Amino acid sequence: MQELRLVAVSEDGSYAVLTAPGRSGRFSLPIDDRLRIVARGQFSRLAQYEIEVESPLRPKEIQ
Helix, strand or coil, rough: CCCCCEEEEECCCCCEEECCCCCCEEEEEEECCCHHHHHHHCHHHHHHHHCCCCCHHHHHHHH
């Protein structure tokens, strides 16, 4: 895995600009809810965010 460093944030705050030490070029990383959660250290919320429900049951079906 390659390490990247944050060098800037876009003017509108929608993505982070990253570089790889010792290499030319830049990378852009969209700043979405998952990234904000991780940046705040709220990993338990990230796990909840990742859960996908394939066929949600209605309350009547559970009863």
